[in-house]
Amino acid sequence: MTKFFEVKHQSKKSGARLGVIHTDHGDIQTPEFMPVGTQATVKTLDPRDLNEAGAQIILGNAYHLHLRPGENLIKKMGGLAKFMNWHKPTLTDSGGFQVFSLDKEFEVRGVKDSQNLRGKSLVKISENGVAFRSYLDGSWHLFTPESAIQIQHKIGADIIMAFDQCTKDDAPLQESIEAMERTHRWAKQCVEYHQKQKPLHKYQQRLFGIIQGGQFKDLRIKSAKFITSLPFDGIAIGGESIGYNMEITEKIMTWLKPLLPEDKPRYTMGVGFSPFDLFAVVEMGIDMFDCVAPTRLARNGALYISPKAGGNIKNKYRININNAEFIEDKGPIDPWCDCKTCKGFDGKNFFSRSYLHHLLKTNEIEGLRLASIHNVRFMLKVMEEIRAAIAKDKFEKLKKDWIK
Amino acid sequence: MTKFFEVKHQSKKSGARLGVIHTDHGDIQTPEFMPVGTQATVKTLDPRDLNEAGAQIILGNAYHLHLRPGENLIKKMGGLAKFMNWHKPTLTDSGGFQVFSLDKEFEVRGVKDSQNLRGKSLVKISENGVAFRSYLDGSWHLFTPESAIQIQHKIGADIIMAFDQCTKDDAPLQESIEAMERTHRWAKQCVEYHQKQKPLHKYQQRLFGIIQGGQFKDLRIKSAKFITSLPFDGIAIGGESIGYNMEITEKIMTWLKPLLPEDKPRYTMGVGFSPFDLFAVVEMGIDMFDCVAPTRLARNGALYISPKAGGNIKNKYRININNAEFIEDKGPIDPWCDCKTCKGFDGKNFFSRSYLHHLLKTNEIEGLRLASIHNVRFMLKVMEEIRAAIAKDKFEKLKKDWIK
Numbered sequence: 001m002t003k004f005f006e007v008k009h010q011s012k013k014s015g016a017r018l019g020v021i022h023t024d025h026g027d028i029q030t031p032e033f034m035p036v037g038t039q040a041t042v043k044t045l046d047p048r049d050l051n052e053a054g055a056q057i058i059l060g061n062a063y064h065l066h067l068r069p070g071e072n073l074i075k076k077m078g079g080l081a082k083f084m085n086w087h088k089p090t091l092t093d094s095g096g097f098q099v100f101s102l103d104k105e106f107e108v109r110g111v112k113d114s115q116n117l118r119g120k121s122l123v124k125i126s127e128n129g130v131a132f133r134s135y136l137d138g139s140w141h142l143f144t145p146e147s148a149i150q151i152q153h154k155i156g157a158d159i160i161m162a163f164d165q166c167t168k169d170d171a172p173l174q175e176s177i178e179a180m181e182r183t184h185r186w187a188k189q190c191v192e193y194h195q196k197q198k199p200l201h202k203y204q205q206r207l208f209g210i211i212q213g214g215q216f217k218d219l220r221i222k223s224a225k226f227i228t229s230l231p232f233d234g235i236a237i238g239g240e241s242i243g244y245n246m247e248i249t250e251k252i253m254t255w256l257k258p259l260l261p262e263d264k265p266r267y268t269m270g271v272g273f274s275p276f277d278l279f280a281v282v283e284m285g286i287d288m289f290d291c292v293a294p295t296r297l298a299r300n301g302a303l304y305i306s307p308k309a310g311g312n313i314k315n316k317y318r319i320n321i322n323n324a325e326f327i328e329d330k331g332p333i334d335p336w337c338d339c340k341t342c343k344g345f346d347g348k349n350f351f352s353r354s355y356l357h358h359l360l361k362t363n364e365i366e367g368l369r370l371a372s373i374h375n376v377r378f379m380l381k382v383m384e385e386i387r388a389a390i391a392k393d394k395f396e397k398l399k400k401d402w403i404k
Numbered sequence: 405m406t407k408f409f410e411v412k413h414q415s416k417k418s419g420a421r422l423g424v425i426h427t428d429h430g431d432i433q434t435p436e437f438m439p440v441g442t443q444a445t446v447k448t449l450d451p452r453d454l455n456e457a458g459a460q461i462i463l464g465n466a467y468h469l470h471l472r473p474g475e476n477l478i479k480k481m482g483g484l485a486k487f488m489n490w491h492k493p494t495l496t497d498s499g500g501f502q503v504f505s506l507d508k509e510f511e512v513r514g515v516k517d518s519q520n521l522r523g524k525s526l527v528k529i530s531e532n533g534v535a536f537r538s539y540l541d542g543s544w545h546l547f548t549p550e551s552a553i554q555i556q557h558k559i560g561a562d563i564i565m566a567f568d569q570c571t572k573d574d575a576p577l578q579e580s581i582e583a584m585e586r587t588h589r590w591a592k593q594c595v596e597y598h599q600k601q602k603p604l605h606k607y608q609q610r611l612f613g614i615i616q617g618g619q620f621k622d623l624r625i626k627s628a629k630f631i632t633s634l635p636f637d638g639i640a641i642g643g644e645s646i647g648y649n650m651e652i653t654e655k656i657m658t659w660l661k662p663l664l665p666e667d668k669p670r671y672t673m674g675v676g677f678s679p680f681d682l683f684a685v686v687e688m689g690i691d692m693f694d695c696v697a698p699t700r701l702a703r704n705g706a707l708y709i710s711p712k713a714g715g716n717i718k719n720k721y722r723i724n725i726n727n728a729e730f731i732e733d734k735g736p737i738d739p740w741c742d743c744k745t746c747k748g749f750d751g752k753n754f755f756s757r758s759y760l761h762h763l764l765k766t767n768e769i770e771g772l773r774l775a776s777i778h779n780v781r782f783m784l785k786v787m788e789e790i791r792a793a794i795a796k797d798k799f800e801k802l803k804k805d806w807i808k
Contacts, residue, residue, distance in 0.1 A: 366446075
């Protein structure tokens with residue numbers, strides 16, 4: 001039997017490392033950024049777009065997929081990869097984060113009786129699990145550690161996540177303790193349930209645990225020790241702070257670095273808002289990370305640029321293509337980027353900033369897609385360069401070239 | 405100098421004919437359906453999608469492009485084809501139809517002061533031209549025969565259209581007479597202006613005239629005689645009825661058929677709502693037609709099906725993928741269709757009706773695109789089969805296979 005994860009090369013000067021994750025849907029060269037396809041599709045992109053962007057693994061979300069189309073349908077259709085016509089590795093988040101951010105969703109999207117619901121708690125967390133109302137129709141649903149795993153078994157991603165209680169970025173001590181302890185008890189239940197179930201698919205599903213503990217050093221250390229003591233296939237670091245607050249993220253990583261096992265993939269959940277964030281976590285020995293930012297930013301017209309296109313300052317890593325300065329700009333988004341938008345589908349005729357400006361201004365769907373193609377490929381190309389640099393022990397030099 | 409249009413084969417049993425239109429951006433095999441890219445993009449599709457669908461020519465709209473991004477910008481960017489990264493033939497409508505349908509646009513889209521504007525006339529037609537308010541910001545614009553041609557010269561499509569006054573489907577006699585006579589006077593002005601202007605692009609632009617006359621036989625005949633007497637490069641048949649009301653369209657075509665010149669391309673504006681409509685106009689000797697329906701229907705989940713998939717009855721030529729019957733449907737939209745949705749981007753893994761149902765139900769952009777890829781390719785594949793059948797003098801048999 002093939003090993004699930006192998007470290008191929010360990011950087012001498014930092015935590016950066018090269019590895020391979022083996023799944024029955026193919027290998028994943030790490031470290032790698034994972035594009036997010038919440039509802040079984042990376043917004044605006046098709047499987048060929050993702051292949052051309054160099055994506056190795058796509059994320060789905062158990063919470064959203066449970067609501068629509070439902071885990072039973074996806075199982076009937078042969079599992080997530082087959083259902084979405086993406087025949088490579090997939091990973092599902094357990095829904096812990098969505099349950100945490102649900103109140104916000106209610107406000108943003110609204111449901112029929114949202115006026116009456118406002119101010120009332122829509123999520124009830126108990127030791128048993130989380131009861132929550134669907135943001136679509138207000139119906140009640142219950143996620144328990146067992147049901148979250150069962151749902152993910154049915155959805156059938158290669159990698160599934162334990163059900164956790166996500167801690168807010170600014171959560172106080174007591175709240176962080178309670179969430180962490182609950183996360184630990186649930187983690188054990190998830191492992192037990194996962195181990196005793198018969199496989200639902202012909203391919204193997206791997207379970208990752210999630211470290212919580214908020215912004216508190218002793219909690220994070222305690223959580224790391226507990227989660228790594230369980231027989232998980234990989235170790236994730238969770239909590240709203242991760243990725244959202246990079247200063248804290250880096251601090252947390254400093255605490256956790258010595259405690260994370262060498263032989264398991266490490267995953268920071270929610271990292272990848274900017275290209276610079278990728279360097280920060282790779283340096284700390286992280287192998288996997290995901291973020292909705294590249295596609296969400298793209299749909300708002302925020303396009304990543306490399307140092308070659310003037311993106312060398314930490315707070316100027318993207319342009320807003322909606323700005324008037326791009327109306328007559330005949331150039332590509334970024335001469336460094338080799339995405340289909342910057343090089344053209346035929347490799348000869350790129351899409352101009354002027355045309356992209358026009359598409360975004362006129363709300364043309366094609367603009368959202370061309371922008372998403374760019375941002376996703378941009379991040380994955382950064383990852384390719386990072387992996388090549390680690391292999392040559394030049395990661396630190398590459399990081400300097402990017403973060404001047 | 406290459407001839408603009410050549411008839412390659414004339415069917416013996418009907419008006420159906422094979423031809424080639426030569427433009428400086430390439431040839432167009434006729435008869436052909438032309439996908440519509442109103443705002444310099446066929447909604448949801450990129451140039452590769454269009455090439456893969458077999459598109460030979462794309463339509464733009466002078467009215468919309470005048471408002472955004474403006475004809476001067478498109479000229480600066482090298483003309484419409486280059487601007488939209490579609491390096492093949494293009495055609496622009498003059499804006500006559502949009503001016504006609506503008507009041508409706510106001511209601512649908514609304515402008516800042518739409519409440520105050522409602523009920524007031526937003527379009528002022530005079531002998532000079534048409535003054536109208538932008539549906540975007542309510543600003544006043546004036547289209548004259550000369551300005552409509554100038555705008556189209558700047559936009560730079562290979563084929564441009566005379567500025568006409570479009571007649572409503574149910575327009576009474578007097579209204580139809582006035583619109584027709586104005587269209588005739590404007591047609592002359594368009595030709596004169598077009599002929600005396602120096603070319604703005606390195607490639608040639610061809611001007612088509614438009615026959616009006618509503619639903620009245622004597623008017624249509626009079627209009628055909630007048631329009632064909634002018635030195636246009638092609639002859640179009642316009643009016644709201646065309647395509648919108650196929651019974652009347654076929655009647656009008658019967659009147660006009662003997663009057664249309666053999667040596668110029670013939671164009672019914674707005675035909676292509678259903679695959680069956682294609683057969684109807686090809687049979688009458690039409691070479692070109694366009695319609696927004698394939699892409700608009702796709703975005704609503706209405707997907708064309710062939711006789712092979714049960715689409716052999718005139719009123720059952722499409723399925724509504726939103727319907728519950730498709731939730732668990734593992735098959736492709738249509739086994740006859742060879743689009744990327746029905747055959748897969750890799751030629752192996754098609755997208756299931758079940759997955760498309762999910763994408764449409766969850767408002768995922770990728771669903772709109774996969775649906776549009778299907779409907780556009782479907783129509784163009786029907787056209788390919790029609791051309792192959794005409795070449796073998798089997799058009800009438802093919803028509804029977806489709807319309808049982």
